[in-house]
Amino acid sequence: MHKKTSLALAILLAAGVAAPVMAAKVPAGTELAAKQEIVFNNGAEPATLDPQKMEGTPESRIARNLFEGLVIQDDKGNILPGVATSWDVNDNNTVFTFHLRDDAKWSNGDPVTAGDFVFAWQRAVDPKTASPYSWYIEMTTMANASDIINGKKSPDQLGVKALDDHTLQVVLDKPIPYFIRMLGHTTMVPANKKVIDQWGEKWTSPDHFVGNGAYTLTDWVVNERIVLKRNPNYWDDKDTVVNQITVLPIESENSELSRYKAGEIDITNGSTPIAIEHFRQLKKDIPEQIHTTGQVGTYYYSFNNKKAPFDDARIRKALSFAIDRNVITDKITGQGEIPAYAFVPDITAGFTPVVPAWAKLTQKERVEEAKKLMKEAGYGPDHPLSFELLYNTSDNHKKIAIAVAAMWKQSLGVNVSLVNQEWKTYLATERAGDFQVARAGWVGDYNEASTMLDLLTTANGNNYARYSNPEYDMLMADSKSVVDETKRNEMYNQAAKLLDRDMPVAPIYQYSTTRLVKPYIGGYPAANPEDIFYFKDMYVVKH
Structure with a gap:
């Protein structure tokens, strides 16, 4: 409606x-x-x-x-x-x-x-x-x-x-x-x-x-x-x-919650989920103060497509396949987030994304595919992949990074070093391309599928993954003048299939906003x- x-x-x-x-x-x-x-x-x-x-x-x-x-x-x-x-x-x-x-x-x-x-x-x-x-x-x-x-x-x-x-x-x-x-x-x-x-x-x-x-x-x-x-x-x-209006810059969700309970904050941030152990208790104690809304946005990991070995789509796909998204949305966030297997969220107005074939596999089957891809790319027990994962300061970003690093280690033998930076420095690092894999999130600038898909075009200033595909760019450019929504959505799904093939980023979950x-x-x-x-x-x- x-x-x-x-x-x-x-x-x-x-x-x-x-x-x-x-x-x-x-x-x-x-x-x-x-x-x-x-x-x-x-x-x-x-x-x-x-x-x-x-x-x-x-x-x-x-x-x-x-x-x-x-x-x-x-x-x-x-x-x-x-x-x-x-x-x-x-x-x-x-x-x-x-x-x-x-x-x-x-x-x-x-x-x-x-x-x-x-x-x-x-x-x-x-x-x-x-x-x-x-x-x-x-x-x-x-x-x-x-x-x-x-x-x-x-x-x-x-x-x-x-x-x-x-x-x-x-x-x-x-x-x-x-x-x-x-x-x-x-x-x-x-x-x-x-x-x-x-x-x-x-x-x-x-x-x-x-x-x-x-x-x-x-x-x-x-x-x-x-x-x-x-x-x-x-x-x-x-x-x-x-x-x-007094605007505070508190990054720690735990500190934010303490100050909210103490009456020092009236409205919380909402960009990152409340720690799940606190959320469950809050649902019992003050359910009327919790506001959860689906959001046109995706939480994802960005691979630096210009840096080896992440210039190899097999590596990117293997790492994406090995992330158990249900564990993250059920055990870490747990506030209405939906596991993401495509970049455009389901809530986006007027658009129904096509579900990728790998999303229909069990997690065990995805891991087996990931192992094959890693082996094809030359990595395995005798030659493990090692890299740094960048994230901006946040209790939840840290929890997710630790969980994903553990998944990669257990299923693929990958060694991950976590790098934490405060917001302004993190943005500068992404902009400079001085990272291997980075936590990222994109919330639509307007409610239409192009607000997500345009992000990964070559000329986009926020395409920190450095993904560049002329066919993808052409599809998105041509879609601009297509008034018929059905035809435009067909082009969007063609573009989404290219993202699924190349996996420049690993979608993790579709955002929801939970705010006290x-x-x-x-x-x-x-x-x-x-x-x-x-x-x-x-x-x-x-x-």
Whole structure:
């Protein structure tokens, strides 16, 4: 039902029909707390708060509250107007004209204009910015994006222009059925040129920060806290209830749980599962405070396809086959995660992935296949494979890494050394390709299969596996202009079969979000498949 609703809305949106604005709704008779403040654990120190330079979940969750793009989402993942109130589309779906609200302002009082979007998007594709998400704008098929990213054209030739302060025109090289959905990503929010020109890299410090979201940045103590306060210049401030958000960077799930129980945290991170032994007890003690939602995302191990011996598909497949995913989802995570044998999650709107043949084998049969592949590749008891497995700091990532390393050792005689790095360093290591095998996770940037499959195209800036297959790239490129969903899904499944053959990454489980939320927090979106939430939609009940 939810999928059908989302698809129907997407059709209306593509035609330029905007859904109604849905502001925070406090139920009649609700007695609000005098102190409207929320403490949220973000799970890591953000690498940056510059939206055109960020790439991870810890950054984007904060950014959604500091900035607002042309569109946003409701609690179920449906697209709503943000800065844009409506839009028109030409007959061949390649020219979009957005009409911006005239009451949108920056936190310093400046009006938000179409030129602010032009500046932000040109900045994202400009090689000088070195945006890790420049590829995302290229994936929208925005005119000249590819040539600009590759240094063949100047950023001012990007297919976007301000017709006037409140009218933005976007030109695509070819139609893309889910273009409006893609505009909800944090890379696509506007940027204030005057502020960035004045302060350079320091513009995201609390003293200089200017955003256009419901909140603004007032304090940032690295590795301690980030404080967001209500932005009185936000166009919908009248419907915002919570005055302050304190964001914590606690990486340890055990420390997070202790502080939640002590009343020091109102909403937990949710990106990593609660330790299963604690989760079982919490289900008995406070089941009403546990919120679990399926998510468009996959937890996986990334093989460095450019480093021997992981440039050999037999090695990659053997290691993937030998992972007992049921043990991980049943014994380590245990909160609704689904074992993953393909890269695209089952929950993805409008798409049914084909189950790979090896997924239908028993685990014992998979291990036997893995042993054969390892032997063919020249590894065995007399010549064991040894390598490092990188993961970012987290109790659960560590547990999973230890379990998988043990599986590989027991079934294939592989020797694994575990390497742990904090979030920012881990991202830099992946980006530099300075790893052999790394823990990874990808949560969809929008709810459509391409958000997962595009990640493994050669040009994708977040393709840290360094997978490169011209046939795969061509399939994904050609799929962009296929409006018929059935035909497009056939192409997606062809691409998925190539991933199954080459195994550039080892999918482990399909994400679900399990988050503890205090009973006095109202407006928490418990059914968003991308785990997108805005504090402006929440409120604190008297308790």
